[in-house]
Amino acid sequence: MKEKFLIIIGYLFLVAVVVILTFRMAFLQRLIVDNSEKLSDRMSAFESSVISADGQISSLKDQVPGLGEYMTGLQLHMAKMWFAAEASNWQLAEYELHELSETADAVAALKVSRDKIDISDEIKKALGPRITALRQSIDGHGTAGFADSYSAALNSCNGCHDSAGYPFIHITIPSAPPVTNQLWEEFSPGK
Secondary structure (H helix, E strand, C coil): CHHHHHHHHHHHHHHHHHHHHHHHHHHHHHHHHHHHHHHHHHHHHHHHHHHHHHHHHHHHHHHCCCHHHHHHHHHHHHHHHHHHHHCCCHHHHHHHHHHHHHHHHHHHHHCCEECCEEHHHHHHHHHHHHHHHHHHHHHCCCHHHHHHHHHHHHHHHHHHHHHCCCCCCCCCCCCCCCCCCCCCCCCCCCC
8 A cells, every 4th residue: 555655656747747847848949939020030031231331332432432532632642731830830741741641541441453563552552651751851841852752752753653554644753732722831730
């Protein structure tokens, strides 16, 4: 009798475990379904967000200035630097050199090629050492040294134009200021 009682208790225990596990399995399956639905919703939202971001990136790419606009900016900064150095306004010359360097970095970031020449790579090779030489001549306040390093920079630019198939773009030392509304000599407020 004691054995029968233990067998019945054991059987009831097993039935209870099976019932508990069945409910637990049902709960976990529902949890998985709920989480799958949430994950699916999140994935849909993420996919929509990626599609939207892709559209925005494409729109921004269309708004980025092209190589010509950056080259015109380089030309302008070179000309302004020339007149600043000619007037011994070394602070303005340094400023224009900094702007020239930033614009060259922007061209490098464009990742543009022309006639199988990587312009982005070439501008770093062509202008990098020239910017260093210009900086040294500006720091030394040497008009003659500046003219030499300036001419070397122009020659590098023109060499790049030639090798990229644009020999008709030939930059020279400016003969007139690029803008007429800027003072080239040093200016101190209150003087």
